[in-house]
Amino acid sequence: MSAEVEFSLLVVDDEPDLRTLYELTLVREGYRIETAASLEEAMAHLKRQRYSAVITDMRLPDGSGLDLLQWLETTGRPEKAIVITAFGSAENAVEALKAGAYDYLTKPVDLRQFRMVVASALGRMPQQGPSVVPARLPSEQGQPAADQAARQAALAAEPKHVAKAQARALATGLQRMAGGSTALQQVRSLIEKVARSMAPVLVQGESGTGKELVARAIHEVSPRTAQAFIAVNCGAIPEQLLEAEFFGYRKGAFTGANEDREGFFQAANGGTLFLDEIGELPLSMQSKLLRVIQERLVRPVGAVHELPVNVRILSATHKDLGAEVLAGRFRQDLFYRLNVIQIRVPPLRERIEDLREIAEHVLERIARDAGVSPTPRLTPAAFSHLARYPFPGNVRELENLLHRALALSGGAEIDLADLDLPDAAFADSSQASFDALLDLPAPTGRETGTDAPAALPSDLAQYLDEVERDILMRALERHRGNRTAAGASLGLSLRQMRYRMARLGVGAEGAGGDGDGD
């Protein structure tokens, strides 16, 4: 037979009928199976040999599936573990994921889902799964053609190719994240740790800190790397379109539904769905999302049948979701499901030692994109000035600022004047400590007036909107109103660009030539 035989699985359950059912299902998939009826028996098997994965019931006569997980973790065993929990026991599922389980299934086990979860743990697709290649993405999520091609290729690939793709992604996924601060190193090692499982991760941090970068890195480091990463800004989709966008729709489901269309879940099938600004999701949609996460089935609007989906969920928010739960704006049960593992990305001002590396990294990227070579360098005075700026908009603000500075400088260096930072924005005396921290030369010129009163924005959201509006308008101007080109220059798809323009009331005068029929 083919390469499938190389997978060997250990099934642990004290119910003989269930053991047989699981065994038959898995043998049909081409795996080699051994079974155990108790924790003790399972340990004896595990001490004798290694398996590709272990599938265990949570409740065993002589212990718990968690004991088995802990043993696998502490002994550094490579087996992926799938835990089967009692129906409705969210606590058990979350506990298992926190303890390092790859994934969980709830009783009564749906065999289609069972096959899918096992296949996904082994880094291969099920033999008869749902259609995993969306005919068309539901929304232009900025997925380059190369990504799509890699995905298609990987779907047909053997696990060893997936492993190779993963190794490559490990190099790139984390490399894009510049900075050597302790905080960022912790974030990196958490990314590597959580990438292996299906556990939902909630990325928390202020706007522009790099939450999406973290989510992308988790996907890229994970075995799902060669498949889709779909990023959705939950706050940018009109409420009445949410269900159709998330779950897709059938032709004729509503006026204007002229063809079947897949939703985010189907588009992300086999891969990762990143729900950015999850705190913006209205309550009605929160319950629908919870149901899909629990049941792993989606029903497109207007469809009779539900479709199984195999999607890893990552989410992000700049809000304190715990406080949102207390205020009744976010469902406690959904929060519990999404927040299995939390990664906090600190604001740039709390890890200012990352500034130089990030600034150089970003500058190199934007200079390359703009065709400027060699990359201009920041003068010591410019850098010293930057290091005292509080960056309310974090790395994104730094990026925008360097974009502007690059355009203004036009030379080999970016100096103080090119930064064009408002004096008023310079904060209190604590900023002066940055100099000591960074071992910088004494400030000269304009920045000597640092004893100016602190001028943090009184409304951060409004301030950031202003920054964003200004950038959208300038990008549109530069690209003569072409939204596609302006969006692309900012790393946004046409749809994202449109949402942002609509949200911020940016007009599209002269924006006819988008070159996109959507």
Ligand SMILES: Nc1ncnc2c1ncn2[C@@H]1O[C@H](COP(=O)(O)OP(=O)(O)OP(=O)(O)O)[C@@H](O)[C@H]1O
């Ligand atoms: N450590 C880093 N190194 C290099 N670039 C970074 C780093 N952190 C963030 N960036 C860049 O900063 C920009 C903003 O990051 P990202 O979109 O991930 O932030 P975010 O927290 O998701 O923002 P928002 O809350 O507004 O959605 C991106 O272009 C990203 O590539």
